Amino acid sequence: MRGVTHARCAVCAVAVALVATACGGGSDSGTSGADGIVKSSWGDPQNPLEPANTNEVQGGKVLDMLFRGLKRYNAKTGAAEDMLAEKIVTPDSVNFTITVKDGWTFSNGEKVTAKSFVDAWNYGANLKNNQKNAYFFGYIDGYAQVHPDKGRPTAQTLSGLKVVNGKTFTVKLSQKFSTFPDTLGYSAFSPLPTAFFNDHDAWLSKPIGNGPYTVSSYTKGATMEMRRWDAYPGPDKAQNGGIDLNVYTDSNTAYTDLTAGNLDLVDDVPASQLKNVQADLGDRYINTSAGIIQTLAFPHYTPAWNTPDAAKVRKGLSMAINRRQITDTIFQKTRTPAKDWTSPVLGADGGFDGTLCGLECEYNPAEAKKLITEGGGIPGGQLKISYNADTGSHKEWVDAVCNNINDALGNDKACVGNPVGTFADFRNQIGQHKMPGPFRAGWQMDYPLIQNFQQPLYYTNASSNDGLYSNPEYDKLVDQANAETDTAKAVDLFKKAEQVLRDDMGAIPLWYQNGSAGYSERLSNVALNPFSLPVYNEIKVS
Amino acid sequence: MGRYVIRRLLQMIPVFFGATLLIFLMVNVMGDPVAGLCGDRQCDPATAAQLRTEFGLDKPLWQQYLTYMGNVFTGDFGTAFNGQEVTELMGEAFPVTIRLTLVAIFFEILIGITLGVLTGLKRGRPVDTGALLLTLVVISIPTFVMGLLLQLLLGVEWGVIKPAVSTEAPLNELIIPGLVLASVSLAYVTRLTRTSIAENARSDYVRTAKAKGLPRRRVVSRHLLRNSLIPVVTFIGTDVGALMGGAIVTERIFNIHGVGYQLYQGILRQNTQTVVGFVTVLVIVFLLANLLVDLLYAVLDPRIRYA
Numbered sequence: 064m065r066g067v068t069h070a071r072c073a074v075c076a077v078a079v080a081l082v083a084t085a086c087g088g089g090s091d092s093g094t095s096g097a098d099g100i101v102k103s104s105w106g107d108p109q110n111p112l113e114p115a116n117t118n119e120v121q122g123g124k125v126l127d128m129l130f131r132g133l134k135r136y137n138a139k140t141g142a143a144e145d146m147l148a149e150k151i152v153t154p155d156s157v158n159f160t161i162t163v164k165d166g167w168t169f170s171n172g173e174k175v176t177a178k179s180f181v182d183a184w185n186y187g188a189n190l191k192n193n194q195k196n197a198y199f200f201g202y203i204d205g206y207a208q209v210h211p212d213k214g215r216p217t218a219q220t221l222s223g224l225k226v227v228n229g230k231t232f233t234v235k236l237s238q239k240f241s242t243f244p245d246t247l248g249y250s251a252f253s254p255l256p257t258a259f260f261n262d263h264d265a266w267l268s269k270p271i272g273n274g275p276y277t278v279s280s281y282t283k284g285a286t287m288e289m290r291r292w293d294a295y296p297g298p299d300k301a302q303n304g305g306i307d308l309n310v311y312t313d314s315n316t317a318y319t320d321l322t323a324g325n326l327d328l329v330d331d332v333p334a335s336q337l338k339n340v341q342a343d344l345g346d347r348y349i350n351t352s353a354g355i356i357q358t359l360a361f362p363h364y365t366p367a368w369n370t371p372d373a374a375k376v377r378k379g380l381s382m383a384i385n386r387r388q389i390t391d392t393i394f395q396k397t398r399t400p401a402k403d404w405t406s407p408v409l410g411a412d413g414g415f416d417g418t419l420c421g422l423e424c425e426y427n428p429a430e431a432k433k434l435i436t437e438g439g440g441i442p443g444g445q446l447k448i449s450y451n452a453d454t455g456s457h458k459e460w461v462d463a464v465c466n467n468i469n470d471a472l473g474n475d476k477a478c479v480g481n482p483v484g485t486f487a488d489f490r491n492q493i494g495q496h497k498m499p500g501p502f503r504a505g506w507q508m509d510y511p512l513i514q515n516f517q518q519p520l521y522y523t524n525a526s527s528n529d530g531l532y533s534n535p536e537y538d539k540l541v542d543q544a545n546a547e548t549d550t551a552k553a554v555d556l557f558k559k560a561e562q563v564l565r566d567d568m569g570a571i572p573l574w575y576q577n578g579s580a581g582y583s584e585r586l587s588n589v590a591l592n593p594f595s596l597p598v599y600n601e602i603k604v605s
Numbered sequence: 606m607g608r609y610v611i612r613r614l615l616q617m618i619p620v621f622f623g624a625t626l627l628i629f630l631m632v633n634v635m636g637d638p639v640a641g642l643c644g645d646r647q648c649d650p651a652t653a654a655q656l657r658t659e660f661g662l663d664k665p666l667w668q669q670y671l672t673y674m675g676n677v678f679t680g681d682f683g684t685a686f687n688g689q690e691v692t693e694l695m696g697e698a699f700p701v702t703i704r705l706t707l708v709a710i711f712f713e714i715l716i717g718i719t720l721g722v723l724t725g726l727k728r729g730r731p732v733d734t735g736a737l738l739l740t741l742v743v744i745s746i747p748t749f750v751m752g753l754l755l756q757l758l759l760g761v762e763w764g765v766i767k768p769a770v771s772t773e774a775p776l777n778e779l780i781i782p783g784l785v786l787a788s789v790s791l792a793y794v795t796r797l798t799r800t801s802i803a804e805n806a807r808s809d810y811v812r813t814a815k816a817k818g819l820p821r822r823r824v825v826s827r828h829l830l831r832n833s834l835i836p837v838v839t840f841i842g843t844d845v846g847a848l849m850g851g852a853i854v855t856e857r858i859f860n861i862h863g864v865g866y867q868l869y870q871g872i873l874r875q876n877t878q879t880v881v882g883f884v885t886v887l888v889i890v891f892l893l894a895n896l897l898v899d900l901l902y903a904v905l906d907p908r909i910r911y912a
Contacts, residue, residue, distance in 0.1 A: 107870065109642065111688040118644050190651055193659065195642065198649050212651050267688065283689055284697065285772040285862055311769065312869070316756075316860045319768045323761045326769075453873055487641030487875040494640050494647055505645045519646070527646040 098291075098304035099604025101586065103328040103597070104317035105308035107284050111267050114253040115187030115194040120507075120596070124330075126250040128289055128306065128599050129272035131297055133161065133180070134248035138601070141354070141408050141511035141593040143245040146297070147175060147254070147273075149230075151244040156548050159234040159243065160227075169256040170277045170292050177232035179254035185209070185220045186260070187251060196251040198526055199509070202243065204235040239546040241553050246510050275301040275600045285310050301600040302588070318581070327586055327604075330597050332579040334456055337395035344581045350397055353595035354406045354508035355576035356516065357398070359448065359464075359501045360530040361569070367442035376441060377568035378423050379434030380501075383471035385426045389463045390574050397579050400424070401572035404561055405516040406508065408593040414513030414554045420565055420572060428471035435472065445476060449502040451489035452482035457503055464573075493529045504529060504570065511593050513557045517541060521564055532569040613899065617892045622674075624888045628881050629670050638662065638875040642686060660684075660878070673878075677885065683878035685871070691882040694867055699886070701774045702863035705855070706848045708776065708783030709790070713841060717791045721798020721837070722830065728803050736799075740792035752785045752858040769860035782859040786852060790844050797840055801833035808832075835905055842898030846891030 108122035117126055133148035149162040167175040186192055188200035190210045197210055204223025209216050223235035236243060246252070254273060259266045269278050275297060276289040290305035309326070311317040314333040320326040322343050332340055332348070340348045361377060363369050386400035399407070403419035422430075435441065448465060450457040458480065465478035481499065483489040492498060506527070508515050518541055519525050523533040537560050544556035564570075578595025588603045639653045639662065648656075657663045660683075661672060676683065682691035724733040743751075759781060760768030770778045805811060806829060814824045853865035864883055871879030 107687070109687060109874065118646075190655060193652055193655055195648065195652060197652055210649075210651060213654075282772065283687070284694070309772070310862070312857045312860050312862065312866045316769050316858065319756060319761060320860075323764065323768045325767050485635050485641065485873070485875055487638050488636035490640035490643075490647070491636035494637075507645065526649060529647060 100305050100307055101303055101327045101602055102307045105310050107310050112270055115196045115251045118195050124596055127596055128276040129274045130253040131274050132248055132253045136248045136511055138592040138598045143248050156239040156241040157236050161232055163230045166296050169271055169273045171271050173256045175254050175273050176229050177226050181224045181226050181232050183255035188221055190216045199251040202236045202240050204237045241548050242512050242514055245512055249510050299600050303602050303604050306599050321581055327583045330580040332581055347582050349580045349591055350577050351591050352407045353578035354408045354593045356406055356506050357573045358504045359571040360504040361501050362498045362530055364496050364531045372438040374567050375434050375438030379431045381423055381571045382427045383431035383468045384464050385467050389460055393459050397577045398574035401574050404572050405513055406575050409511055409513055414557055431471045446478040447481040447500040449481040449498055451486045453485050513554055517557055521569055534563055537563040613896050625885050628884045632877045632880050633666055635875055682882035685879050686876050691878050698864045698867045702849055702852055705779050705783055708779045709787035709848050712784055712787040713791050713794050717794030718798050720795045722802055725799040725802025740795050743788050743792040749854050752855055755781055774861055782855050786855045797837050801836055805829055805833050838901050839898055842894050845894040850887050
């Protein structure tokens with residue numbers, strides 16, 4: 064009998080505790096005004112947070128708050144503007160002399176010098192550090208010794224980098240690259256303090272940078288609390304007290320939390336909520352263009368796709384796709400039909416041209432059928448569009464594109480989707496050049512330059528030329544553009560190269576992707592930059 | 606009894622090796638994990654090769670498996686791609702999921718058995734029919750629908766709970782997720798208890814107990830319930846493992862950073878070390894839970910003890 068009463072009491076106690084604590088879940092909104100804290104959604108970064116090792120948005124978000132580099136891209140125009148760089152001079156587009164501004168320090172008090180950059184870049188380029196962005200340093204002389212394709216590195220530092228004095232260093236490139244200074248705003252080129260090299264593990268658990276925020280606490284996989292650094296020497300001081308980044312397992316939950324008032328900022332509105340977003344948030348929903356383009360890449364390594372006739376087929380396929388309808392209905396206008404192979408964020412001066420693709424990117428099923436028939440029909444008889452099925456809801460649009468093609472050709476079986484289970488396997492098959500037909504390709508720019516939308520993707524054997532597109536004429540024009548010191552002329556040459564790409568229809572441009580975000584009533588002055596990251600330091604809390 | 610326990614423990618060894626080997630093979634069939642690490646671009650071949658060497662992915666599969674198992678016995682579950690030790694991830698994830706599971710089991714026992722006894726004793730009455738209908742509804746609604754619905758109603762519309770559970774996942778924030786996780790099992794527990802009670806209520810020993818003039822409460826709790834609980838205990842015991850592994854949906858909806866979240870992340874990023882490590886631990890939990898059930902039998906029914 065005694066045992067029974069005992070057990071029953073334990074149950075009562077737990078029940079009482081549960082009910083009692085249930086009432087304790089009130090909301091604790093932080094302080095407001097200039098010291099207000101912004102609660103923002105986050106995703107778990109895929110890699111350790113090092114500048115040269117972060118190649119996805121979630122980690123990039125942190126680096127953007129934590130670091131300032133030689134250049135910084137204007138949040139509105141995307142233009143590269145001097146930040147820590149006092150001046151960058153070159154006589155020949157190969158040798159650059161870079162002077163760092165005085166008065167900059169890391170948040171631990173250490174001065175930012177020329178050496179901070181040179182050390183960071185040497186670290187990023189060295190094969191033994193496994194940095195995924197190492198290829199950014201590929202233009203610098205001596206990269207092949209530090210980062211050989213096979214075997215061990217034969218040198219520990221890049222021979223093209225030399226510290227002249229405390230605030231000056233020189234860079235020698237292995238080829239002409241006139242727009243090189245404009246690439247230096249990318250976070251891979253951030254300076255690093257000596258603390259990074261002395262105690263790497265400690266740095267990783269609490270990164271130290273030179274940006275407007277400092278890390279006050281970091282629980283891996285869960286939260287990162289960033290606070291305004293009051294002694295920040297730069298011109299773009301934080302307008303709020305700090306940012307709390309909270310990892311959400313699902314963007315839907317983050318959105319729900321925003322509507323419930325527990326979260327201030329969501330920078331990825333889930334596709335399923337786009338229908339409600341106007342009603343839920345009104346003008347607190349942002350939908351602006353970002354430097355991301357989606358294309359259909361082709362396996363140019365397959366002989367059947369590498370013929371002049373196949374180019375005709377590719378043009379026909381491009382004309383069979385009703386881009387406007389798909390972006391309006393499936394993507395709820397968060398994508399814009401593509402009209403060239405760059406992005407609107409570049410602006411006309413930067414090389415964006417809404418007329419470049421012309422009629423070949425316009426929906427015209429009759430002409431499409433004519434071109435595909437003239438080109439001898441689809442190689443292999445059936446078009447298989449490959450995509451990864453695990454993330455990004457690609458199935459919907461691939462099915463829509465296939466429907467367009469089937470309708471244009473009047474054949475139910477002309478095009479089918481070919482889902483691949485995981486992204487890793489999808490990348491795996493692409494890397495091994497095993498694609499049975501066109502496959503989805505997305506490109507998020509590293510820096511707002513037309514060069515970045517062209518060379519890595521379509522230059523012969525370039526790092527992200529997954530379809531192995533190759534045209535000597537194209538390569539020649541890109542080389543000329545890189546050698547051209549006058550920016551306007553360089554952009555023109557890149558556009559000429561892009562026209563070669565168009566005439567081959569090397570890849571079908573589908574749509575430009577927008578950045579979308581939503582925020583709570585507490586916030587104002589929220590904007591997305593061309594990389595679709597919120598401009599955190601400008602956010603005001605009321 | 607001692608020999609029985611030892612035999613059961615020994616049986617766990619081949620199951621353990623078989624299960625881990627299967628998971629190992631399955632994860633490896635999905636392709637080269639390093640390929641997906643560099644985003645929408647191709648990894649630079651030298652770095653990819655170096656990463657493969659570092660994670661031991663360049664060795665033949667059987668060697669990878671042996672090395673992995675060897676490390677596991679020294680407590681080393683490897684490193685996830687983001688540089689965190691898998692044991693560290695486990696240390697964060699398992700307490701949260703165990704808490705969630707305990708809340709779920711608590712509801713199963715409290716609501717499930719209470720409702721079951723109530724309906725079992727009043728078979729055919731309106732209470733019984735009502736409860737049966739209710740359980741039918743609960744069983745037929747998918748967990749994610751119920752989760753999203755409760756989240757929307759309680760979290761957004763009425764503001765009773767927070768829609769997302771915070772990182773520390775305190776007990777009070779886990780009540781609703783626990784209820785959602787428990788819902789389907791809860792309905793089964795109710796039905797199992799009801800049937801079992803109804804069956805035993807007509808048995809000889811209950812009649813004898815009543816005839817002896819024992820108070821009704823004592824008849825029900827000591828005689829009727831004790832015998833009726835055997836199938837229910839079996840169910841709840843095996844459910845412990847199922848709840849821990851099956852929490853993926855609930856954890857995702859309520860933003861709980863538990864085992865389900867880590868497994869999902871691991872599968873998505875094709876992180877062999879994370880997936881195999883977590884599944885290995887789940888297999889052990891499952892086996893131990895089963896063992897515990899069998900031992901509980903002996904406590905509940907002395908006839909089994911001496912068999």
